[in-house]
Amino acid sequence: MNKSTPPVQLLVRNEYMFDRVEGHGEFTKGILVSVRALKNQALQFSVLLETGALYTGLPASALTTEENDDGLTVSDSQMWDNISEQIDVFVIEQLKYMSCAVKINKAVLEGKYLFTIDYVGYNDLSAHPEHWKQLHVIELIGGSIVCYPQYRIRFKDKALCHKSEEPLPQYRANTTTWTAE
Secondary structure, three states: OEEEEEEEEEEEEHHHOOOOHHHOOOEEEEEEEEEEOOOOOOOEEEEEEOOOOEEEEEOHHHEEOOOOOOOOOHHHHEOOOOOOOOEEEEOOHHHOOOEEEEEEOOEEEEEEEEEEEEEOOOOOHHHOOOOOOEEEEEEEOOOEEEEEOHHHEEEEOOOOOOOOOOOOOOOOOOOOOOOOO
């Protein structure tokens, strides 16, 4: 399923678009326009390039907002493959551009929230509370784009999250299916 994303001006790493090795370390300007989810694959983003081409099928590791060579792999940029082909994309307004820290492997990297991708399928793992997760799209300091679940992100806002520097409590996983009847 394809969904429009908020427009984000960014750069695409040329090594994801060209067969030539000399493209490594080079970038093409573009605007993020959509995302596609195929089951058991990484998210695939579409970018309208400055050349006028709409390039599709890019993993998050191909996208950056600054020229950098951070070495993030596809699995660094997204922890697991899609559990559903049905997604929704939205911006949590209260989090928009909020600073955060993301735990990637053993490192904690700073960034800011851009938007959320939610798996909404009814006949797959996303329907089960123990597997349902949203992926929040984060722009790391240095420009790399990553898609991570909320339990790997700590949002920071001095006005709203005044205890964000303290250790997190050991919250239990919410695995309850809540019904009203």
